[in-house]
Amino acid sequence: MTRFEELFAPHLDAAYNLARWLTGNDSAAHDVVQESALRAFRFSQRFVDGNAKAWFLTIVRNESYTWLKATAGRHWVAFGDDVAQDPGASSHDQTPELLAIHTENAALVQQALCALPPAFREVIVLKELEDMPYKDIALVVDIPLGTVMSRLARARAMLKLELLKLYDHE
Known part of the structure; x- marks a missing residue:
């Protein structure tokens, strides 16, 4: 063990x-x-x-x-309101207005990320949230290193478009 x-x-x-x-x-x-x-x-x-x-x-x-x-084909539950916040988000230095803006922005990023197809979502999660090097992402996803880089670039572009859509609807 x-x-x-x-x-x-x-x-x-x-x-x-x-x-x-x-x-x-x-x-x-x-x-x-x-x-x-x-x-x-x-x-x-x-x-x-x-x-x-x-x-x-x-x-x-x-x-x-x-x-x-x-x-x-089954209905699955999307992420709830338990948006992960960075440690600074609960700091006493932040005003309620700043905390509300941070929470709203985090929720929008989460919603935009969830809108990406899994193949693009996974590279963003592994790189940006888990801070994995490209070569390790290539091992996990079982794709060539160059594909990791291009898929990550496309995922970031797709995420940007999703965020723009969400901000336009506000």
């Missing part, structure tokens, strides 16, 4: 984050991470050396897509 704890337990938060963004469902994300952790534990002998986070997140990504396929 110590091998699993050393290699993969430190990445459970990243795993949940990726699963939640891909499935759009809190409960499903917990299930996906649990199943992924079980698989990582069961097949940890296959992981010889290298990037444990990328290996584990690859399992999480695959499990997330398996969940999406299994629930295709």
